[in-house]
Amino acid sequence: MVIEMSLKRIGVVTAGGDAPGMNAAIRSVVRSAIHYGLEVIGFERGYAGLIRGETRTLKARSVSGIINLGGTILKTARCNEMKTPEGIEKAAETLKEYRIEGLVAIGGDGTFRGASELYRVSGVPVIGVPATIDNDVYGTDTTIGFDTAVNTALSAIDKIRDTATSHERIFVVEVMGRERGFLALEVGLAGGAEIILLPEVQFDMENVCQKVRSAREAGKTSEIIVMAEGAGDSREVVKCISEKTGYQVRLTVLGYIQRGGIPTAKSRILASQFGYHAVELLLNGEKKRMVGIKDGRIHSIDLDQSWKIRKELDLEKYKLAGILSE
Numbered sequence: 552m553v554i555e556m557s558l559k560r561i562g563v564v565t566a567g568g569d570a571p572g573m574n575a576a577i578r579s580v581v582r583s584a585i586h587y588g589l590e591v592i593g594f595e596r597g598y599a600g601l602i603r604g605e606t607r608t609l610k611a612r613s614v615s616g617i618i619n620l621g622g623t624i625l626k627t628a629r630c631n632e633m634k635t636p637e638g639i640e641k642a643a644e645t646l647k648e649y650r651i652e653g654l655v656a657i658g659g660d661g662t663f664r665g666a667s668e669l670y671r672v673s674g675v676p677v678i679g680v681p682a683t684i685d686n687d688v689y690g691t692d693t694t695i696g697f698d699t700a701v702n703t704a705l706s707a708i709d710k711i712r713d714t715a716t717s718h719e720r721i722f723v724v725e726v727m728g729r730e731r732g733f734l735a736l737e738v739g740l741a742g743g744a745e746i747i748l749l750p751e752v753q754f755d756m757e758n759v760c761q762k763v764r765s766a767r768e769a770g771k772t773s774e775i776i777v778m779a780e781g782a783g784d785s786r787e788v789v790k791c792i793s794e795k796t797g798y799q800v801r802l803t804v805l806g807y808i809q810r811g812g813i814p815t816a817k818s819r820i821l822a823s824q825f826g827y828h829a830v831e832l833l834l835n836g837e838k839k840r841m842v843g844i845k846d847g848r849i850h851s852i853d854l855d856q857s858w859k860i861r862k863e864l865d866l867e868k869y870k871l872a873g874i875l876s877e
Contacts, residue, residue: 560590561833562651563609565623566597566630566665567658569810570682570696572818573623578614579826580655580680585611587834592649597658598630598665602641606649618819621699621811627658633665643673651675653833655826659683659694660858663841667854670839678829679841679854682822684809686733689860690852691843695825698817700727700809701737707805708742708775715773720799721763723789727809728779732864734809739777740872746774747872748788750781751864756788760795767798769877780804824849 563580565573577593584591591609594601607613607625617624632638646654646669656666657680666677681688684700704726715722724744728734732749739747745766748754759776766774776792778785785802793800814822825842828849832840840851 558589558652558834560592560650561653561655561830562592562594562601562646562649563625563655563657564594564597564601565625565627565657565682566662567627568683569622569627570684570694571621571699571810571812571814572695572822573657573682574614574617574620575814575819575822576657576680576682576695576826577609577623577625578618579823580830581609581614582611583827583830587830589830592651593625596626597628598633598638598642599628600626601645602630602632602638604645604648618823619813621813623657630665639665639668639672642669643675646673646675653678655680655829655833657682657695659685660688663688663854664858667839667858670854676833676838677854678832678837679857680825680829681841681843681857684734685728685731687731687862688841688843688857689862690841690857692845693821695822696810696814696818697734698821699812699815700734701741702815703809703812704734704738704805705741707803707808708738708744708777711803712742712773712775715775718799719772720801721774721776721792723776723778723785723792723800723802725778725780725785725802725804727805729781731862732779732782735777735779735782736864736868736872740868740875742775742777743876744775744777744872745771745876746776747869748776748778748782749864749869750779752866752869754782756791757795759788760792763792763796763798
């Protein structure tokens with residue numbers, strides 16, 4: 552590794568929606584940086600706090616006992632101001648005021664869009680660390696928090712199936728995913744859902760109802776339908792199935808429980824690897840990159856690619872889920 556000896560102080564920020572494993576990533580960034588003799592400044596409450604200069608100095612002991620905690624000790628917030636030239640300018644001024652020579656931004660594609668603009672205006676190198684339960688960031692096979700969210704939703708669906716089986720009902724389970732269906736697909740496949748509804752795959756309610764009827768005719772007495780929130784109005788789906796089939800249908804919206812909770816081992820390990828490599832990239836003199844994992848190996852891509860290029864859903868998994876639900 553080529554160490555950039557001029558580097559003395561870096562910043563770290565968590566922005567956008569929280570994801571289990573963000574704390575593990577913060578811990579990794581801080582301890583990796585300290586290992587190489589760097590100071591670390593944490594910006595609180597996402598980009599909003601960065602703009603306002605809400606900071607805390609992070610030492611090795613500052614991140615003790617947080618690897619197993621969900622959420623983020625630095626807090627996070629949505630920041631519309633960061634979408635404006637004025638907001639970017641203010642953030643750049645904060646970086647200059649606190650003598651920040653490199654920034655690690657932990658979050659999703661919105662976080663990276665802001666980070667790219669911040670680099671363009673400030674000239675301060677920025678490294679993105681992908682942490683989102685949506686898993687929709689291009690350039691990485693998986694993101695920090697995704698595995699935890701899948702297991703959280705899966706645990707809930709396993710319990711719902713007990714009631715569905717006992718009462719011979721159909722349950723529509725809505726999971727997060729306003730624009731993408733990565734979470735719904737993974738949960739649906741792992742949970743043995745009879746039907747999976749995704750924003751990326753068009754569906755016709757008449758076909759959905761026919762699948763339900765065919766399942767009953769084949770001897771099934773209950774069904775689980777996993778639906779991404781962005782695939783449509785789950786209440787209308789429940790109403791339509793109930794009216795067209797005459798079967799009992801219930802809706803469960805899992806909501807924000809998918810964002811919280813103790814991160815899985817996979818999320819913690821990924822966060823630890825990403826945090827370390829983010830610091831390493833800064834020390835190597837990189838200016839604008841995102842850490843990712845591809846085929847089991849840690850790598851990096853240009854930060855702009857992470858939010859400009861659409862990540863493709865694995866439709867082979869969708870096809871498999873359909874075959875196994877028959």
